[in-house]
Amino acid sequence: MQESIERNRHGCNLNGALQTITQINGVVPILHSTPGCGIQSYLSNKAGGSSTGYVNGYSVPNTNVYEKQIIFGGTSRLREQIKNTVKVIEGDLYVTISGCGAEMVGDDLIAMTQESIDQGEKAIYYKAPGFKGNEHVGYEGVVSAIISQLSCVTQVHTEKVKGLINIFGVLPKQDIYWQGNLNEIERILENIGIKTNKLFGYGQGIEQWKDIASAELNVVVSKWGRSAAEKAKEKYGTPFIQFDDIGLGADDVGHFVSEIAKKMGIETDKVEAYLENEKNKFTYALEQITEYYFEYDFQKSVAIVGDESTVIRYSKFLAKYLGLEVEVAIITDSVGEENRTEATASIKEFANEVYFSKDSSGIDKIITNGNVELILGSGLENRIAKKLDISNYIVSYPAFGKVVIGKSDVGYTGAVTLLEDLSNLFISKESNVPRNKVI
Amino acid sequence: MGLIEETSAFALGNYLKERKVISREKRVSTITAYQGNNQTLQDDINVTEVRQRIRTFSQSSKDEILEALKLLSKIKEAPVIIHGAIGCSAAELYFYKEEDKNTWYSTDLNERDTIMGGDEKLKKTVERAYKKYKSKVIFVVGTPVVAINNDDINSVILELEEELDTKIISIDTDGFKTKASINGIDIVLHALGRYVIQKSTDQEKEDFINLISISENKKGIEEILRLLGELEVNVNTIPQFASIDEIKKAHLAKVSIAVNDDEADILLRGILEKSQVPSIKSKVPIGISGTSSWLEELGKSIDIQDKVTTFVTKEEKRLEKYTSKQPLLGKKIFIDLPTSVAIELIGFIEELGGEVTGISISHIDNLNRDKFKVLSKEVFVKIGDGQPFELVNILLKNKPDFYIGNTDQVGLVSKLGISPISVTNKTLYGYEGAIELIRSFQKLEKRKGFVNYLSENTKLPYKETWLKKSSNWFIKQEVK
Numbered sequence: 001m002q003e004s005i006e007r008n009r010h011g012c013n014l015n016g017a018l019q020t021i022t023q024i025n026g027v028v029p030i031l032h033s034t035p036g037c038g039i040q041s042y043l044s045n046k047a048g049g050s051s052t053g054y055v056n057g058y059s060v061p062n063t064n065v066y067e068k069q070i071i072f073g074g075t076s077r078l079r080e081q082i083k084n085t086v087k088v089i090e091g092d093l094y095v096t097i098s099g100c101g102a103e104m105v106g107d108d109l110i111a112m113t114q115e116s117i118d119q120g121e122k123a124i125y126y127k128a129p130g131f132k133g134n135e136h137v138g139y140e141g142v143v144s145a146i147i148s149q150l151s152c153v154t155q156v157h158t159e160k161v162k163g164l165i166n167i168f169g170v171l172p173k174q175d176i177y178w179q180g181n182l183n184e185i186e187r188i189l190e191n192i193g194i195k196t197n198k199l200f201g202y203g204q205g206i207e208q209w210k211d212i213a214s215a216e217l218n219v220v221v222s223k224w225g226r227s228a229a230e231k232a233k234e235k236y237g238t239p240f241i242q243f244d245d246i247g248l249g250a251d252d253v254g255h256f257v258s259e260i261a262k263k264m265g266i267e268t269d270k271v272e273a274y275l276e277n278e279k280n281k282f283t284y285a286l287e288q289i290t291e292y293y294f295e296y297d298f299q300k301s302v303a304i305v306g307d308e309s310t311v312i313r314y315s316k317f318l319a320k321y322l323g324l325e326v327e328v329a330i331i332t333d334s335v336g337e338e339n340r341t342e343a344t345a346s347i348k349e350f351a352n353e354v355y356f357s358k359d360s361s362g363i364d365k366i367i368t369n370g371n372v373e374l375i376l377g378s379g380l381e382n383r384i385a386k387k388l389d390i391s392n393y394i395v396s397y398p399a400f401g402k403v404v405i406g407k408s409d410v411g412y413t414g415a416v417t418l419l420e421d422l423s424n425l426f427i428s429k430e431s432n433v434p435r436n437k438v439i
Numbered sequence: 440m441g442l443i444e445e446t447s448a449f450a451l452g453n454y455l456k457e458r459k460v461i462s463r464e465k466r467v468s469t470i471t472a473y474q475g476n477n478q479t480l481q482d483d484i485n486v487t488e489v490r491q492r493i494r495t496f497s498q499s500s501k502d503e504i505l506e507a508l509k510l511l512s513k514i515k516e517a518p519v520i521i522h523g524a525i526g527c528s529a530a531e532l533y534f535y536k537e538e539d540k541n542t543w544y545s546t547d548l549n550e551r552d553t554i555m556g557g558d559e560k561l562k563k564t565v566e567r568a569y570k571k572y573k574s575k576v577i578f579v580v581g582t583p584v585v586a587i588n589n590d591d592i593n594s595v596i597l598e599l600e601e602e603l604d605t606k607i608i609s610i611d612t613d614g615f616k617t618k619a620s621i622n623g624i625d626i627v628l629h630a631l632g633r634y635v636i637q638k639s640t641d642q643e644k645e646d647f648i649n650l651i652s653i654s655e656n657k658k659g660i661e662e663i664l665r666l667l668g669e670l671e672v673n674v675n676t677i678p679q680f681a682s683i684d685e686i687k688k689a690h691l692a693k694v695s696i697a698v699n700d701d702e703a704d705i706l707l708r709g710i711l712e713k714s715q716v717p718s719i720k721s722k723v724p725i726g727i728s729g730t731s732s733w734l735e736e737l738g739k740s741i742d743i744q745d746k747v748t749t750f751v752t753k754e755e756k757r758l759e760k761y762t763s764k765q766p767l768l769g770k771k772i773f774i775d776l777p778t779s780v781a782i783e784l785i786g787f788i789e790e791l792g793g794e795v796t797g798i799s800i801s802h803i804d805n806l807n808r809d810k811f812k813v814l815s816k817e818v819f820v821k822i823g824d825g826q827p828f829e830l831v832n833i834l835l836k837n838k839p840d841f842y843i844g845n846t847d848q849v850g851l852v853s854k855l856g857i858s859p860i861s862v863t864n865k866t867l868y869g870y871e872g873a874i875e876l877i878r879s880f881q882k883l884e885k886r887k888g889f890v891n892y893l894s895e896n897t898k899l900p901y902k903e904t905w906l907k908k909s910s911n912w913f914i915k916q917e918v919k
Contacts, residue, residue, distance in 0.1 A: 004547055005544065007543060014526055038500075039500065039505055041529060043529070044533060058825040059498055059851075060498060060499045061498050062499040064500060065615060070615050081495075089900050089901060100523075129550075130525060131524040131550050131584060398536075401536075
């Protein structure tokens with residue numbers, strides 16, 4: 001039996017689907033669920049990070065089904081809601097999403113969505129009962145749903161565009177640096193002549209989603225992007241390449257870029273020259289902290305808590321470039337045993353112990369036993385940090401008290417940001433600036 | 440005003456015996472969908488059977504579970520178990536972000552559990568929570584999945600209470616039987632009344648009062664406590680910010696007074712019913728006359744009128760310099776806050792020379808409808824939690840200079856070029872709350888950069904055709 005979770009950091013399938021599609025410009029979600037589902041999502045996102053979205057928070061249409069519709073069925077209420085949403089809110093695509101209540105009483109989401117499509121509206125559906133998976137599953141599911149259904153309601157661009165790739169696996173909001181990370185990938189690949197279709201965030205709307213079919217390659221940057229890539233392969237024959245994560249710092253990013261370049265048939269010389277330059281720039285940055293590094297004793301022992309891709313990325317970077325000792329690595333988004341073996345294998349070299357847990361009190365215990373000097377975790381680790389009188393540098397969701405808009409934690413820019421932030425943290429700590437400040 | 444009496448709203452003396460509190464709609468005829476001026480509203484609600492309306496288009500709103508979770512998160516040393524799908528506990532991240540000691544569990548029901556039942560999981564979770572915290576009380580919150588499946592939470596609780604030395608309290612929310620989210624507060628208060636508040640007789644009273652706080656922020660309560668401290672009144676603040684032991688102490692108090700008796704109604708009645716502690720009905724202590732009148736009501740009931748009069752006079756004198764200039768003269772203000780707070784704030788805005796042209800409130804019912812009688816007949820009233828599409832339509836026609844509300848809608852309001860004040864992190868209550876509000880208005884007048892830029896450079900997703908329609912277009916009479 002799956003266990004209960006103390007202080008869960010993730011919401012449900014519906015929360016995940018909602019926080020994903022609200023980051024696509026022009027997309028209007030229509031929730032078909034009991035009231036509260038939309039606001040649960042809104043409040044959990046508001047706990048930290050940033051607040052954006054075309055139609056977000058209290059603005060998200062919701063049928064707010066109540067007793068009568070739970071007993072007699074809410075299909076006609078949904079029909080009325082879809083009809084009126086189209087009259088009130090401007091949208092390029094309407095996405096009907098059902099929650100627990102609607103799914104349990106068997107309301108016909110598909111038929112109601114189809115009815116509006118028949119009337120010429122651009123609408124798709126996604127069933128997101130909260131008892132079927134968490135926020136990550138919601139991302140996976142809704143992205144796949146758009147890919148499979150969009151071509152049924154509008155003309156997608158199937159002609160291949162040279163040098164175009166799609167990125168799958170950066171989860172809006174769940175990756176607290178998602179905006180900056182997509183921008184950093186775009187920046188890096190642009191330098192070797194690749195155009196990135198980011199799909200989420202600034203300037204990303206339905207036109208970009210129609211372009212999915214015209215990409216030459218799909219790039220998967222976390223395990224959560226795989227199902228979308230598989231869907232695109234099945235539908236449009238687009239090949240894909242999968243990474244555990246994007247990488248941070250010279251070697252891993254170098255690997256990421258070279259592999260993509262190889263697949264896209266880009267000249268090796270050009271790629272190597274670019275990577276060489278980025279590596280030199282990174283080394284130049286790293287050199288600048290040398291004196292602080294030894295003066296303030298940067299060689300700490302740390303615990304890292306977050307999604308698999310985040311934990312892998314930080315473990316490698318901290319061990320390889322900063323000589324920190326990753327005492328414990330705690331992965332919070334695991335599903336199934338096989339996946340655990342893979343993840344463990346990929347960071348075993350950089351972390352002394354690898355754990356899988358979603359339970360905050362279990363995580364607190366692991367951290368305490370790990371006897372570490374620093375935590376890189378989520379806002380939920382603030383309280384154990386305070387108890388142990390050590391700092392918690394926030395790298396994963398939820399990011400209490402932290403606003404993140406442009407910063408990234410991948411690639412080269414992310415590496416320099418991390419060098420700056422960690423140096424500031426170590427120096428201020430040694431200089432007796434009040435402890436446990438959220439940075 | 441004065442003491443809560445038997446004759447009002449519903450008869451006292453028996454509701455705590457009921458296992459469940461009757462929903463707000465049935466108990467006090469709560470309305471959650473309405474738009475129009477105050478005159479029409481008055482005609483509508485002062486009848487024997489109020490007309491219920493529904494929205495044929497609606498946006499996300501809070502439900503009773505959210506209100507219950509929010510309140511429970513502020514009760515100390517009592518783990519909260521949310522028995523349902525994991526998303527029903529998502530907002531806990533927001534409610535608990537600054538709490539160091541409290542905790543919650545999600546039973547994380549999956550598809551199998553929705554078919555086979557989640558009783559066993561609930562049982563294990565309660566045992567786990569008890570083993571770790573040994574708390575005197577554990578709350579179990581119901582959710583739609585559990586309610587639709589008719590999972591029997593109570594048998595699990597009965598069984599566990601034989602094994603464990605703790606009180607397991609079921610919070611009977613389901614998320615769909617009421618449209619008034621405040622019902623979640625009622626359910627929590629009913630449970631506290633039934634299971635935590637002690638029976639007592641008159642002889643045992645001690646020298647303190649119960650201050651009932653439900654949704655006020657810490658700053659607001661600190662200001663109220665400052666006022667009561669000046670008057671040398673000993674206070675037991677419950678249930679927010681209190682431990683179970685402090686809530687248990689309530690029966691020993693001389694009287695109970697709430698900051699907002701609309702929200703606190705059930706607990707006020709519960710303490711009265713079980714422990715014969717009189718409950719004072721009063722205005723909400725917002726603004727100068729609101730605060731003074733709240734203190735005077737309290738003064739009367741615990742016999743410290745003279746002390747109150749001296750103090751109130753002194754404080755009012757101190758505030759004269761802020762109000763005498765009538766800082767809001769000629770300004771139009773729109774208020775979007777919980778019902779009783781909004782009503783009291785209107786009085787304060789008028790004291791400052793401003794004119795309230797519209798209000799948006801979550802609900803209206805028998806408990807607060809009399810408060811509307813003092814309002815001007817022309818004030819526009821929108822009833823219903825959230826619904827920004829209506830708000831934007833109304834504000835475009837209402838054209839206020841300022842908007843006062845919680846943070847939720849300030850983005851939308853700013854984009855319309857209206858300067859918003861968010862009271863989410865403001866004191867709001869008492870004399871200091873009044874001063875802070877006046878200062879906020881003054882700031883807004885001068886510091887318009889942010890709002891101006893946003894309004895000139897962003898747009899909202901609403902269709903022109905909608906914005907030209909009457910704002911109550913989607914509110915219809917319910918067909919039974």
